[in-house]
Amino acid sequence: MSTDVDMAKKAIYDMLESRIKTVEAKLGTLKAKAETAKANAEIKLITELLTKKQVTHQKLQELKKSGGEQWERAKADLEARIADFENSVKGIESKGKTS
Numbered sequence: 328m329s330t331d332v333d334m335a336k337k338a339i340y341d342m343l344e345s346r347i348k349t350v351e352a353k354l355g356t357l358k359a360k361a362e363t364a365k366a367n368a369e370i371k372l373i374t375e376l377l378t379k380k381q382v383t384h385q386k387l388q389e390l391k392k393s394g395g396e397q398w399e400r401a402k403a404d405l406e407a408r409i410a411d412f413e414n415s416v417k418g419i420e421s422k423g424k425t426s
Contacts, residue, residue: 339402340391346409347383353416354380369419376415383408 354376361369386408390401 336398340387343390343402343405343409344387346413347380347387350409350413350416351380353420357416357419369422372415372419376412376419379408379412379415383412 354373357369358373358377361373383405386401386405390398390405393401
């Protein structure tokens with residue numbers, strides 16, 4: 328049974344890691360566009376998002392190392408951070424489309 332739990336945790340971990348990578352790819356594209364356009368406001372926002380990216384990766388590693396109740400808390404915290412990260416990137420994407 329422990330193997331099933333470990334496999335389920337690994338699947339969730341992999342799914343969360345995939346979400347982070349997808350958002351990071353979008354962030355990279357936005358950063359390139361902002362730098363090309365010399366959009367200082369966007370560059371500042373993207374720089375702030377790069378910090379969020381680092382924190383998100385740290386939380387992902389914490390999830391990998393945690394267990395039991397701590398794993399559930401770490402998972403919930405990471406999911407919230409990923410959602411915030413995704414929404415922040417989407418916000419910048421939508422601003423780029425209206426410019």
